[in-house]
Amino acid sequence: MDRVLGYCALLWCLLLNHAVAETLESRQIAHRTERVYAIPAGALLDALKQFSQQAGIDLIYDPVLLEDIKTQGLDGKFDVASGLHFLLIGTGYRFVEQADGFEIIAAQASAGREISGSQTGEKVTVLPTIQISASDTGSYAATSSVTATKTNTLLRDVPQSITVVTEELIKDQAIQSLGDAVRYVPGVGVSQGEGNRDALVFRGNRSTGDFFVDGIRDDVAFFRDLYNIERIEVLKGANGMIFGRGGSGGVVNRVTKQANWNPVREFSFQGGSFNRKRMTGDFGHAFNDKVAFRVNGLFEDSGSFRDGVVMRRRGVSPTVTIKPTDRTKVVMNMERFHDDRTADRGIPSDSNLNRPVDVKRSQFFGDPKRSHSDAEVLSFNALIEHRFDSGVTLSNRTNYAQYDKFYQNIFSRSPALDNRVFLGAYNDATDRENVFNQTNLLYSVDTGPISHTLLAGVEIGQQITSNVRQTGFFNNDPRGISFPVPLSSPVTDVPIAFITRPADADNRSVVDITSLYIQDQIELLPQLQAIAGVRYDLFEVDFRKRNGDTTQINTTDHLISPRFGLIFKPIEPLSIYASYSQAYVPRAGDQLTGIIVTRATLKPEKFTTYEAGIKWDIYPDLALTGAVYRLDRTNVISPTSDFGGSSFLAGEQRTEGIEIGLSGRVTQSLSVMGGYAYQDGEITSATEEAEKGATIAELPRNTFSMWSRYDFTPRIGAAVGVIYRSSMFAAVDNTVRIPDFTRVDAALFAQFTRRVRGQINIENIFDTHYFASVHNNNNITPGSPVAVRATLIANF
Template sequence: MPTNDIADARTSLRQDNSIAAPDTQSGSRIVAIAAQAQGMMFPAAASVASLMFATAASAQDNSVALPTIDIFGGNDGYQATNSSLIRMPVPLLSTPQTVNVVPQQVLQDQNIATVKDALRNVAGITFRAGEGGNQGDTPYIRGFSAQNDVFRDGVRDPGWYTRDAFSIDSVEVFKGPSSILFGRGSTGGAINLTSKAPRDRDFVDATLTGNTAPGARATIDANGKFNENVSARINIMGQDSMVPGRDKVENKTFGIAPSIKMNVTDQTKVTLSYIYQHDNNIPDYGIPFLKATDGVPRSIAPVNRNTFYGILSGPNPDVEKVDASIATAKIEHEFNNNFKVTNTTRFSDVQRYQLNVFPEPNASVPNANNLNVNWTPNRAGLNVHNSLLINQTDFLARFNTWGWDHTVATGFEFSQERRDSLRNNWAGQAGTNFINPDPYRFGGAPGPSTASQRTIGHATAAAVYIADQIKLNEYFELLGGLRYDYFKFQQDAPLAAATVNNLSRTDTPLSWRVGGVFHPTPNTSLYLMHGTSFNPSADNMSVSVATAATAISQFNLGPEKNETTEFGAKADVLGGKLNLAAAIFQTEKTNARVPDPTNATVTVLDGVIRARGFEASAAGKITDAWQVIASYAFVDARNVKTSVAAQLDKRPIQTPEHAFSLWTTYDITPDWQIGGGAFYTSEVWGDVTNTAYAPAYWRFDAMLAYKIDKKTTLQFNIYNIFDKYYLANVYSNWGVPGPSRYASLTLKMSW
């Protein structure tokens, strides 16, 4: 069921059916709406909206708006035919790589609030429960961590937090090594978030959602074209919601994302944008696994799914606070139709503080035979500050030599990144009953940070890349690309010994990718790709200083190296309305970091982790009324070489052997739409020795929408219809239950 936000170009009609130019008095209209928001939901944000649109409105001309009503059309729906990256300028059909896209219409139909929820539409992506330095979005792709491989508009987003989807237009997942596109990391893949940007038309979309958690969420998405050269957009979001089935867990989030686009000349465009997200949550670290029993994998403790081990009382209750800011300036210049340059400068700053109970096994954890005991779980606080300043320049050129069509993407980038982390353990908290914990018990007091709990990491990076996709004829294409990276990492550990202070290392790896594409017909392709990626020791901007030997050995190590081979097929069928894709792949980390067999405190590059598998996907329209997005992943991943006997031949953590996702909608009439989804994940392991696991599960969702009139829609969503008790995230010592059955009702309004 399309909304107003589906066509970049539209004409308008009033109820008398007279056709006219679009309304150019958008500035005052959006300012009025922002003023209403100021008085109703988002006072501070609406003030910013009013100021931004009023300023831009003053630049508009005196065009006369004719009476109109809207005509809609031209929506791709669930189908994506191109990536948003300038570094990947050819259609997905001609791209020798698996790329899954979760478009805006899917986000709307599923009423998605977070990037994590959006990614469940891509089979095989799982998330790890947080501990210590692992917080926020912690995705795994094809058996490898992608926590440091999240990008926004092609630029690294290093902050560790749970990203809200209010400012996101679509989510792209690039499977396999993508160092040639993004630099360090991307062993199993990378995730790119496409931001909502100003468009050349006027619209205002608002949503108001209530759910049975209970909770509420409201959003405003307003866009104004003030004249032929200036357009602006603002997104505002507010949410306060409990987590279904986890009675004490609460998420409070606010966000605002203004942006403005200016056509400086006919060939030059400048876009300025800012994104701010604030979280004030009660974090959820779930339920502990039981103590290990020899030869028997550990399961989660058999307590009620809403059992909460956190602390809510006193001056220092469990809390998670996040302030994330991203400011971007992008300049685009088209010299002609075949040559374009884009320069992007971004500063991002993410501050995150968390204090929480870790429900992990310790000396007082019970065993399976006696749960009715007093237990004192561990508690700790963590303060992390991430910042990034980066400048990227990308050139895109298309030309012909000797009858061959070249599409060349080349460019360079420079960045400064910093991560400041301080952790401290708390002591003296009161014990509590394991089966029925008291959240209002005494929370203890902070203890001093130990030598290894304070680190300051700083990275200086530079890179240059070039990639050329050559179209030999209507049947064959070749791709070749190289990227050279300079990555210097320095770390201070102010509380540690002098021997592990001011350590530094510089790596200069070369990444490459080659591929070939064969088109049996214009709408089909077969491809073969081989590429590389790398992971430096300080991939996550931190190196352990638990001992001097550990720290020094890490800084003496070069990057881990990864290679992937992928063979696949793609087809646009049913008149190009439905995209089909399938691929087989192998990714091998050829020199994984493992403990030295002669000295466990020292790390060496001598491990091998291999993932082989098959993936298939479909996205688009089966008929004009029936849309679908579906994917399946089979991953056989193993630790095939390691110095730790207990890890040999074990599956990597967070890697299901089978995963499946399906979401589909059908327009019963022009006013009624139904939808439903099925999501499956086979068992996953939370630890590297495969002793703690999350069982396999199916989850089913559904949706019903009614279009009250052309400007108003009422949408009902129900999640986890059969109230399945499953673990959405697992760690080596605990698992976090997924939401129980709940429903939401959303009112969508457009002007």
């Protein structure tokens, strides 16, 4: 660990100090008050929304007229008038102060409703304007992302399928987990994760490790909460050039809430079905024009529709942002998070019907009192960013994290046969220490008529993992790794002894990573752009097995991950793209806990993606996307069909599909988010558990989802969500089929006062009996019956 820490250029520190914001002054004084702004160059519409929120003012303008206008951005300390003037430089627009806000008009226009034509003297009618309030809640559509290219790039200029779950959507759907967040993301499914961790299926590829936070690997298996998250970015396809190890079928990047100069003071209280109780807080304060502080907190104590299943969470995440100069920014953050819950492995299948067994949705198999998962997370993050006079931007981000996780489960390990089921048991303890440091250099330059945005970076990291697994023996019998129980009463309280056998994991691994990458975003013509990049990863593993026949294996992988894409824009709001990319997943961390480790199993998985698509910003706030792709995967590790916690080498597989997505505002009152995905995947080489041509597990052929919110008045709104998933196989042996389902959700929204709002979310409003996720043929999670959650949010 010392070798890596020596590269970290930042001094870790945390400022924990809370102050109460002073009473707001009069409007005239507020307009003269200088604030620090950090608004990137890009679309003027996006910049005006950010300025309105940061300045606390109302802006009036016609979005149609400003649709394709760009701005140089705003970075520094300004009063309202100076900042707005600077933001509009070079746009052909100016502002006029009105009684109800600042109106944006054409530079040659008067404040009236008509202007004279410059050539003919005829009257030109100015289109109706709209007013954007400083309290505007945002949109379901995002226009740009830093994650996909490590540069601030419009989403329509990225040759890749990307779905962004915005802060407004997170609030409207009361999203609290990654599983909930991707329900309306086409091409992404939810896996069970054995009841103790996040697990998603990207285009037919299950992953528990492709999770990132602010672009840095967040690599441990636990259930993440979103109390301190601003938005979620889902990138599909191979992402090796940007993310290195992982980035296979797709990745999820969480963007954290950062301290800024917008005052934030918010409490939320939630209660609902199955004894749900949850409370969050978000407080932000600017000490002066150089230092801002923010802290997010969480407490939850909830039950479940599943018998004996409970969940307790608590977390705190303070952040400090420092701007010593207009060109330098330092952000420091830490998080302490604890998740304690019942490890619920669901229900088994019926061996006669080859489908989930017919029992009550609440029925637990095993013993909920002795099935528990406990995760403790402590992380520190720091970012320093500086813009030089030469135009070069240097950024350095460091993440250090400690994870302590233990889970134990007593679960069904066989299908139901002759009215009985066999149970199994094991526990698993993991201690992990991660440190990653990433440095990027960004520079824009023109070579004749061709524009370049150049990126060069280096990433180093180390991951140290200790893992011990114990098998449960029922009635303390050395032969009792299975225990039969009647289907009518599948919960047992017989004594169980947990012992580490020679075949169980008792491992320690040290992974060292050194990466170099370069990328060029090229504007060949105004209508033609290209992205070309390549990444080199040096991946070294020192693996030691400490029980039975002790084993030590050292491997070194030299991995090259290229990426190339072309974007053609016949008109500015429309992009047509094609791309090629590769990624590798070397074995490390949790992948080594459930498989017999040899040099063959340590060989990296390889992912190759071919993709073409279209992105159309129908309106500035409404985006339609479509993609067609093929994803090839080799040297696959797949979970066994029946037994929990074990994996095997599954050869090669291919997934092909089509995705269509729609997000944003259709009208000022109607917002939508969702899409459709067609996926076809098969095993392309025979394995010990799957024949060649077998269908990939957890891959429904068709999925459709759409969430729509309509605001009847500025104070009252409602939403309806529909989720459809066609049938799929639970495992690669294609024995157990999970039925299709359609689920309908709903929500009501009310703004009671300027500072207090409330909402009611109803999940599965028609009480559909369905199965939400699986891990294998005998770990199948039933979907929730009707569940109601009421949330009250207070700002002060």
